[in-house]
Amino acid sequence: MSDSNRPVLEVENLHTVIATQRGTFDVVDQVSFRLEAGETLGIVGESGSGKSMTGLSLLGLVPKPAASVVGGRVLLDGEDLRSKSEAELRQVRGRKISMILQDPQTSLNPAFTIGNQLLEALQVHERDSRQSLRQRAIQALRQVRVAAPERRVHDYPHQMSGGMKQRVVGAIAISCAPRVIIADEPTTSLDVTIQAQYLKLLEDLQRETGLALIFITHDFGIVARICQHLLVMYAGRIVEAGPVREIFNRPSHPYTRALLASVPTVERKVDRLPSIEGQPPPLHDLPKGCRFAPRCGFAETRCHEAYPGHSAGRSGHPRHIVNCWRAEEI
Amino acid sequence: MSKFFLVRFSEAIVALWAITVIVFALTHLSGSPVDALLPDDATPEQAQMLIEEWGLDRPLLVQYFTFLGNVLQGDFGDSLKWRGQTAMGVVLDHLPATLQLGSFAVLIGVVVAVPLGVLAAARKNSAIDTSANVLALLGQSIPNFWLGIILVWLFGVTLGWLPTSGRGGFSHMILPAIAMSWFQIAALTRLTRSAMLDVLDAEYIKLARIKGLGERAVVWKHALRNAAIVPLTYFGVLAGSILTGSVVIETVFAWPGIGWLAIEAIRGRDYPVVQSVVVVFAVIYILANLLVDLLYAYVDPRIRR
Numbered sequence: 001m002s003d004s005n006r007p008v009l010e011v012e013n014l015h016t017v018i019a020t021q022r023g024t025f026d027v028v029d030q031v032s033f034r035l036e037a038g039e040t041l042g043i044v045g046e047s048g049s050g051k052s053m054t055g056l057s058l059l060g061l062v063p064k065p066a067a068s069v070v071g072g073r074v075l076l077d078g079e080d081l082r083s084k085s086e087a088e089l090r091q092v093r094g095r096k097i098s099m100i101l102q103d104p105q106t107s108l109n110p111a112f113t114i115g116n117q118l119l120e121a122l123q124v125h126e127r128d129s130r131q132s133l134r135q136r137a138i139q140a141l142r143q144v145r146v147a148a149p150e151r152r153v154h155d156y157p158h159q160m161s162g163g164m165k166q167r168v169v170g171a172i173a174i175s176c177a178p179r180v181i182i183a184d185e186p187t188t189s190l191d192v193t194i195q196a197q198y199l200k201l202l203e204d205l206q207r208e209t210g211l212a213l214i215f216i217t218h219d220f221g222i223v224a225r226i227c228q229h230l231l232v233m234y235a236g237r238i239v240e241a242g243p244v245r246e247i248f249n250r251p252s253h254p255y256t257r258a259l260l261a262s263v264p265t266v267e268r269k270v271d272r273l274p275s276i277e278g279q280p281p282p283l284h285d286l287p288k289g290c291r292f293a294p295r296c297g298f299a300e301t302r303c304h305e306a307y308p309g310h311s312a313g314r315s316g317h318p319r320h321i322v323n324c325w326r327a328e329e330i
Numbered sequence: 331m332s333k334f335f336l337v338r339f340s341e342a343i344v345a346l347w348a349i350t351v352i353v354f355a356l357t358h359l360s361g362s363p364v365d366a367l368l369p370d371d372a373t374p375e376q377a378q379m380l381i382e383e384w385g386l387d388r389p390l391l392v393q394y395f396t397f398l399g400n401v402l403q404g405d406f407g408d409s410l411k412w413r414g415q416t417a418m419g420v421v422l423d424h425l426p427a428t429l430q431l432g433s434f435a436v437l438i439g440v441v442v443a444v445p446l447g448v449l450a451a452a453r454k455n456s457a458i459d460t461s462a463n464v465l466a467l468l469g470q471s472i473p474n475f476w477l478g479i480i481l482v483w484l485f486g487v488t489l490g491w492l493p494t495s496g497r498g499g500f501s502h503m504i505l506p507a508i509a510m511s512w513f514q515i516a517a518l519t520r521l522t523r524s525a526m527l528d529v530l531d532a533e534y535i536k537l538a539r540i541k542g543l544g545e546r547a548v549v550w551k552h553a554l555r556n557a558a559i560v561p562l563t564y565f566g567v568l569a570g571s572i573l574t575g576s577v578v579i580e581t582v583f584a585w586p587g588i589g590w591l592a593i594e595a596i597r598g599r600d601y602p603v604v605q606s607v608v609v610v611f612a613v614i615y616i617l618a619n620l621l622v623d624l625l626y627a628y629v630d631p632r633i634r635r
Contacts, residue, residue: 061539094542101540106533110632111555121541156631172541 007034008077008179008212009058009097015071016050016057018283025283027053027067029236033229035180038206040213042227042244044220044259046280050236051216052102055182058214059099060089077179095125098173099182103189104166108157114141114168115153121172140171143208144201163194167201174205182214187222199226220263224248229319232256235280235291242313242320250314252322254330255292290325298330334634338623342616349612353605354397358390401609407602411595417602421588421610427497428580428587432572434503435510439568443515444561447522451530452549462519469516474575478509478582495584506583510575514568518561525560529553558629562622569618573611 016028028050035041043051056062057069060081074081076096081089101107109117118137119130126133134153141149144167157165166186173181183202187195203226206213215227223230223244230247232240232255240253251257258276278295287293293303303325311327313320364380381387385396400406406417415423450462485505486494493502529535530553538552576589584590588607595603627634 059540061536090542090544092542093540099537099540101533101537103533107537109534109538109552109556111552111630113631120543120547124542158632169537172537 006036006078007075008037009035009214010075011058011072012075013072014054014057014069014074016053016062016067016069018067020066020284022284026236026286027283028057028069031072031231031233031236031238033231033238033241035212035214035229037179037212038210039229040206040215040227041229041231042223043214043216043231043233044218044223045233046218048235048280048283049233051233052184053236054233055099055184055214055216058182059093059097060084060086061093091125094121094178095176096178097180097182098176098178099184100166100169100173100186102185104162104169104186105189107169108165110157113154113156114160115155118153118168118172118175121175125176137171137175140175141168143174143205144168144171146171163190163198166190166198170198170201170205174209174211177209178211180212180214182216184216185218188217188219202226220260232259235286236283237291237307238323239292240313240322240324242315243317246313246315246317246320250320252313252315252320252327253292253324254296254298254326256322290323298326300326334627335624338620342620345616346612349609350398350401351394353608354394357601357605406606406609409595409600409603411598411600411603417600417606420603421591421606424586424588424591425610427585428573428576428589431503431506431510431580431585431587432569432576435507435514435572435575436565436568438507439511439514439518440565442511443518444522446515447519447561448526448549448554448557450519450523451526452545452553454527459523462523466516466520469512469514469519472512474509474513475578475582477512478506478579481505481509482583497586502585506579506585509582510572510579513575514571518564518568521564522557522561525557526553529557532556555629559626562625562629565625566619566622570615573614 011034012032014028014031015026017024018027031050031054033041043054045051053062053067058074058081060069062069069082072082076092081092081097084092108114112120115134115137118140119133122128122133122136126136128136138149138153141152146152146164146167152160157168160168169186186202187198190198199222202213205211213226215222217223227244230240230242230244231238232247232253234255240247240251240256247256248260251260255276258274261274262276264273276295281287281291281294287304289302289304289306290296290299290308293299296303308323308325310321310323313322314327364377364384364386368377368380385393404418409415409417409420412420446458446462446465450456450459453459482494482505485492492505494505496502526549530549532553535548535553538548543552573589576585576587577592578589579585580587580589581593588610592604592607594600595607
């Protein structure tokens with residue numbers, strides 16, 4: 001996991017817009033990051049901050065026709081996905097990069113058995129006999145610790161629990177052994193014990209297969225537990241990025257600090273959790289300068305006038321960056 | 331599966347029984363059949379004789395059970411208009427013509443409307459979508475008897491391409507079947523389109539795309555299979571509209587089916603035949619809905635238990 005490794009995924013200035021009746025707006029703007037094999041990158045931010053859109057943009061699956069990826073590069077193993085045709089992208093989806101969606105209750109098709117849905121994921125990409133693909137489907141279920149997978153393949157989604165369904169979704173994601181999996185809040189709708197099991201499962205899979213994971217969440221507990229790197233997003237942009245430990249120890253953006261301050265801990269007893277005043281700006285009315293400025297206690301004139309460029313984070317770590325005019329002073 | 335089927339089957343039986351009660355009651359509401367049957371100058375003695383012969387002086391309940399017993403054996407008495415034939419016999423003679431025309435009309439409806447609705451939803455706001463909307467609007471605003479007459483005038487009379495009436499070869503079926511399926515295509519297209527639009531937003535559609543599936547598999551396999559419930563439900567209604575539609579269309583095209591027969595029997599005050607037609611209509615309708623329920627279970631595994 002040293003910096004000299006060639007990254008599996010390298011994203012540069014990803015730019016996604018959404019067209020509405022009021023005009024065209026940026027939902028993902030100037031997002032760049034890199035990810036190495038076996039690494040886990042967390043993306044945190046409030047609802048609407050562009051986390052999920054970032055994930056979908058990587059796959060070229062933003063909701064059409066309203067949204068479209070208009071700029072940037074997405075280098076997966078050195079190949080630019082952005083320059084690929086839709087047909088070529090289909091070859092990549094599921095095989096080299098996959099995604100786990102948020103709600104296991106709705107992400108499996110109720111009309112088909114889970115065996116059928118797993119087999120289909122394999123059939124799209126692999127030329128092999130039905131029999132051996134079937135064995136691989138069962139193997140994938142075994143990998144996500146589904147008991148008695150030979151029998152389970154005949155089950156329909158409604159015959160399984162939420163946690164079990166999310167395992168199946170995981171099995172679909174790993175079935176073709178992709179290099180990268182984007183997990184979009186995969187544990188949000190699971191209860192806490194199942195959540196812990198699922199995280200453990202993802203970690204195990206990562207160790208077994210060396211896949212790189214992008215974990216979209218708003219739960220800092222999860223970030224602390226499984227991520228090595230972190231992106232903090234606000235209103236479509238990255239406000240702070242870097243190694244998790246550095247950001248947790250020395251949060252450099254006022255937004256990150258506010259987010260961390262609102263996380264309850266066992267040691268720190270408070271009556272009422274601090275919250276961030278105000279609302280994220282609406283897409284159609286983004287501030288001209290720093291997008292967090294209207295809610296920021298440290299904002300001054302220049303914050304309202306121009307968007308700050310990258311600067312080094314307070315930890316001094318080479319990969320710790322922050323987009324704040326006053327990062328050094330505060 | 332078996333429990334689901336058992337429940338639906340009992341429901342069908344209950345519905346059929348209710349139909350017999352209604353048919354029996356309607357006959358009695360329409361006045362004494364004796365008055366309709368005897369000439370105006372018949373004596374009260376003659377009337378009394380007929381009443382006793384037919385058991386019309388017995389309690390209503392007894393009469394009903396006699397009726398029910400006969401119905402169960404398919405016996406609705408003899409036709410008054412078509413002398414020498416049983417009422418049910420007359421109806422069964424004409425049934426194949428109606429079934430032939432009706433199933434052809436349903437076939438046209440499904441083959442045109444479902445793909446059109448699917449494509450309209452998959453390419454929302456495209457030229458296909460707009461045409462489908464226009465077609466649906468026309469279909470729902472043009473009455474089928476009027477369309478039937480226009481079709482006869484255009485293709486039968488003016489162009490002379492197709493026969494205008496009667497039952498014969500395949501060419502005889504084309505115009506009445508189009509007239510019959512016209513409205514259904516409109517309704518079915520709209521239903522399919524809106525059901526597809528709902529389903530295409532689902533998370534499992536997103537997951538299918540994430541797997542790397544092509545649009546064709548996403549739309550025709552994953553989405554249609556789930557959206558199919560809605561047009562399928564309409565299929566039960568469709569069977570009904572084929573029957574009611576057959577009364578009008580068969581008359582316009584002089585198609586010798588049971589719809590045409592119903593009108594003829596009503597004109598001739600042939601009550602036994604009218605009763606038989608009503609019961610046969612009811613049976614077809616109920617069977618169609620039973621079939622729909624079974625198809626539900628096939629389409630949606632969650633219903634099977």
